[in-house]
Amino acid sequence: MDPRLLLTGFVILGVPAVVIGYILVMERLLQFAPTRIQGHIRPWLWLLPALVFLFVFLVYPTINTLVLSVHDKTGKNFIGLANYAYVFSTGDTLTSLRNNAIWLVLLTFLAVAGGLLTAVLFDRVRYESLAKSLIFLPLAISFVGAGVIWRFMFDYRPAGSAQTGTLNGLLDSIGIAPVTWLIDAPLNTIALIVVGAWIWTGFCMVILSAALKSISVELLEAARIDGATEAQLFRNITFPLLLPTIAVVSTTMIIIALKAFDLVYVMTNGSFDTEVIANRLYKELFNFSQPGRASAIAVILLMLTVPVMVLNIRSFRTQEAIR
Amino acid sequence: MDLNRGRQALFAALAALALIVAACGPSGGSASPAGSIGVSAPPATTGSSTEPSAGVSEGPTVAPSESSAASPSGGGQIGGTVTVIGVWGGSEQESFLAMVKPFEETTGIKVEYTGTRDLNAVLTTGVASGLLPDLAGFTPGLTAGFVESGALKPLDDVLDMATYKAETAPALTDLVTVDGKTFGVFIKAALKGLIWYNPKVYSGGAPTSFDALMQAPASGDTKRWCVGLESGAASGWPATDWIEDILIRQAGPEVYDKWVRGEQKWTSPEIKAAFETFGRVVADDNVFGGSNAVLTTNFGDAGNPLFTNPPGCEFHHQASFITDFFKKQGGAADGDFDFFPMPDINPQFSGAVSGVGDLFGMFNDTPQARALIAYLVTPEAQAIWVGRGGALSANSKVTNYPDDVSKRSAEILASAKIFRFDGSDLMPEAMNNAFWKAMLDFTKDQAKLDAILGELDDVQASAYGG
Numbered sequence: 049m050d051p052r053l054l055l056t057g058f059v060i061l062g063v064p065a066v067v068i069g070y071i072l073v074m075e076r077l078l079q080f081a082p083t084r085i086q087g088h089i090r091p092w093l094w095l096l097p098a099l100v101f102l103f104v105f106l107v108y109p110t111i112n113t114l115v116l117s118v119h120d121k122t123g124k125n126f127i128g129l130a131n132y133a134y135v136f137s138t139g140d141t142l143t144s145l146r147n148n149a150i151w152l153v154l155l156t157f158l159a160v161a162g163g164l165l166t167a168v169l170f171d172r173v174r175y176e177s178l179a180k181s182l183i184f185l186p187l188a189i190s191f192v193g194a195g196v197i198w199r200f201m202f203d204y205r206p207a208g209s210a211q212t213g214t215l216n217g218l219l220d221s222i223g224i225a226p227v228t229w230l231i232d233a234p235l236n237t238i239a240l241i242v243v244g245a246w247i248w249t250g251f252c253m254v255i256l257s258a259a260l261k262s263i264s265v266e267l268l269e270a271a272r273i274d275g276a277t278e279a280q281l282f283r284n285i286t287f288p289l290l291l292p293t294i295a296v297v298s299t300t301m302i303i304i305a306l307k308a309f310d311l312v313y314v315m316t317n318g319s320f321d322t323e324v325i326a327n328r329l330y331k332e333l334f335n336f337s338q339p340g341r342a343s344a345i346a347v348i349l350l351m352l353t354v355p356v357m358v359l360n361i362r363s364f365r366t367q368e369a370i371r
Numbered sequence: 372m373d374l375n376r377g378r379q380a381l382f383a384a385l386a387a388l389a390l391i392v393a394a395c396g397p398s399g400g401s402a403s404p405a406g407s408i409g410v411s412a413p414p415a416t417t418g419s420s421t422e423p424s425a426g427v428s429e430g431p432t433v434a435p436s437e438s439s440a441a442s443p444s445g446g447g448q449i450g451g452t453v454t455v456i457g458v459w460g461g462s463e464q465e466s467f468l469a470m471v472k473p474f475e476e477t478t479g480i481k482v483e484y485t486g487t488r489d490l491n492a493v494l495t496t497g498v499a500s501g502l503l504p505d506l507a508g509f510t511p512g513l514t515a516g517f518v519e520s521g522a523l524k525p526l527d528d529v530l531d532m533a534t535y536k537a538e539t540a541p542a543l544t545d546l547v548t549v550d551g552k553t554f555g556v557f558i559k560a561a562l563k564g565l566i567w568y569n570p571k572v573y574s575g576g577a578p579t580s581f582d583a584l585m586q587a588p589a590s591g592d593t594k595r596w597c598v599g600l601e602s603g604a605a606s607g608w609p610a611t612d613w614i615e616d617i618l619i620r621q622a623g624p625e626v627y628d629k630w631v632r633g634e635q636k637w638t639s640p641e642i643k644a645a646f647e648t649f650g651r652v653v654a655d656d657n658v659f660g661g662s663n664a665v666l667t668t669n670f671g672d673a674g675n676p677l678f679t680n681p682p683g684c685e686f687h688h689q690a691s692f693i694t695d696f697f698k699k700q701g702g703a704a705d706g707d708f709d710f711f712p713m714p715d716i717n718p719q720f721s722g723a724v725s726g727v728g729d730l731f732g733m734f735n736d737t738p739q740a741r742a743l744i745a746y747l748v749t750p751e752a753q754a755i756w757v758g759r760g761g762a763l764s765a766n767s768k769v770t771n772y773p774d775d776v777s778k779r780s781a782e783i784l785a786s787a788k789i790f791r792f793d794g795s796d797l798m799p800e801a802m803n804n805a806f807w808k809a810m811l812d813f814t815k816d817q818a819k820l821d822a823i824l825g826e827l828d829d830v831q832a833s834a835y836g837g
Binding site: 134138139203204205206209228230231313317318319320330331334335336337338 | 491492495496516603604606607659660661663664666667799800801804808811812815826829833834
């Protein structure tokens with residue numbers, strides 16, 4: 049038998065066995081402790097494996113990244129904030145910061161607005177689940193796959209040749225000259241964001257749709273009896289009640305926009321002013337062997353994400369509290 | 372709690388723990404049971420794939436007469452596997468697999484090949500994590516770094532160095548010699564700076580001067596040039612070849628070498644002149660489809676308009692490997708294409724050519740990897756790829772070129788007065804990458820040349836050494 053299969057078997061059976069074994073051993077040891085303090089120790093003992101994992105795979109790498117970001121590419125010589133100075137003075141990284149700002153605004157807007165629109169509209173049709181599945185489908189495609197698909201969509205051939213790209217084919221059929229979607233800035237960044245929105249609209253829709261279903265029918269009925277139009281209904285009842293969910297979905301999309309990488313890497317690799325922070329990080333680390341600079345970029349990315357995450361968690365909590 | 376049952380559970384848990392520890396241990400330690408010489412760090416990761424088959428090696432089941440001269444192991448089955456990563460896909464991958472097939476049959480070693488265009492990133496990560504293939508292709512510019520980190524293993528006791536050096540051009544072997552030791556071998560070579568044309572379209576013969584080459588054709592619809600720079604994450608590289616070919620003929624090998632080493636500023640007049648010369652080629656009205664087509668056309672498809680009716684262009688500049696693409700993607704047959712070398716620009720540097728080779732190195736010192744690398748440099752092995760077309764051999768003993776075009780390119784390579792390796796491949800990766808991107812930006816908007824060269828100077832200041 050293939051040893052990799054064997055190893056897989058060991059891991060699948062072994063890891064739960066070790067965890068259960070650990071708990072059994074700890075429970076046994078705990079019996080020797082005075083009954084009074086057992087209750088204080090027990091939760092920590094049960095949490096310990098998770099905390100260890102969290103530390104090894106989250107806390108330690110974060111601290112290490114911080115340390116690396118103030119060192120040169122060998123990771124040995126301390127160079128202060130030089131890596132940060134590099135990030136904020138190089139043309140490419142500045143372009144990537146600007147582009148991420150565009151991603152943040154546009155992707156969040158397109159995906160959330162699209163999700164809201166589809167959620168509200170599909171709520172009123174008979175074939176709702178089918179329509180929702182179709183919108184949700186792109187999320188099931190790997191991002192790299194989506195990037196490749198959309199490269200074909202955006203494909204460009206010189207005017208006069210047969211247009212192989214879907215979009216330029218459509219333009220060609222109505223007599224408009226082909227467009228170089230992925231080459232002309234800022235059109236190319238917008239084109240990439242549209243692909244991102246194509247993927248993420250389904251995600252926003254599903255969450256917003258679930259929130260929509262939880263709005264009580266009586267409320268809407270009462271408003272209708274009072275003579276409210278459907279537009280008023282949406283503006284004064286549905287939308288305000290959806291607002292906390294919209295906030296959560298929006299913050300999630302903001303984080304996704306900040307982390308944008310796959311689509312850019314596959315479709316343009318940052319050429320023609322489409323660079324984004326995460327792709328820049330990848331290049332510095334894997335292509336240029338500059339872990340210091342890459343870490344500095346990672347820290348900046350983290351700094352940008354943290355406030356959004358805090359906001360996200362807060363609004364999630366308030367939502368929970370309301371429930 | 373029943374004490375007895377508790378004890379049983381405890382024992383079971385401990386036993387499971389012991390099993391896990393045993394399974395996760397450094398299994399690679401026994402990866403190379405015998406014959407492996409001085410492996411300082413056991414290849415723990417790839418070892419797990421090498422181990423099993425090496426362990427069940429069935430001994431020499433093949434009669435000695437069956438093992439050809441190409442087998443470096445002196446006959447007999449070694450068994451096991453060797454993992455290889457390279458940049459080749461499509462027909463190049465097929466040719467490589469055809470090349471190693473006799474090796475697999477003779478030695479019983481299975482060659483597991485993976486192709487990726489993002490090879491440098493895979494290797495750089497691999498060096499940091501220790502997850503490396505046994506053999507891998509890489510660009511010469513990365514040699515020093517890999518040697519320094521100890522990832523690349525010396526080949527001096529793997530190869531018959533006297534034979535290897537006698538059969539390979541010094542211009543190639545020098546590139547991978549660090550502190551007197553050899554760290555890589557060349558699987559195949561390609562000659563750069565060839566101008567391709569369709570004899571049925573262009574019958575003017577080889578232009579005698581560079582200015583004649585650059586002249587626009589008389590007929591309106593057929594442009595002078597076809598250029599395609601798209602190549603996924605490596606987009607832009609075909610234009611770096613242009614700059615190199617122009618620079619070595621215009622400013623000479625000395626400037627070229629200084630430039631490759633990072634001692635020649637990009638904003639210097641020599642480099643700027645090379646960019647401006649290339650700018651004439653990709654000027655909107657001089658190139659098929661205009662500069663937008665240049666940026667969006669894949670390098671492999673770029674030459675196809677040579678063979679369309681009406682033809683899109685007269686000339687296409689590319690290395691010798693492109694014939695394979697002409698035939699398999701452009702629908703061209705032998706006889707539909709021919710070439711002449713790019714003419715001299717400055718007569719002082721007459722006879723200068725640039726070329727490139729596919730470099731391979733050993734990252735895990737296993738008997739299987741040693742056997743494969745020793746096999747790959749033999750004329751018998753290299754003749755296989757050469758015979759399939761699209762490649763020149765790095766080995767001077769190989770002469771079985773299947774067509775006139777590759778025979779002539781091999782002769783040019785062998786008789787070059789001044790030979791230089793592809794400069795961008797020798798530059799640090801950050802420089803090379805910025806160079807690719809600069810070529811895209813310049814092609815898109817030539818008016819930005821000074822700003823683009825200024826940015827390249829900035830990259831140059833930080834990419835080398837520090």
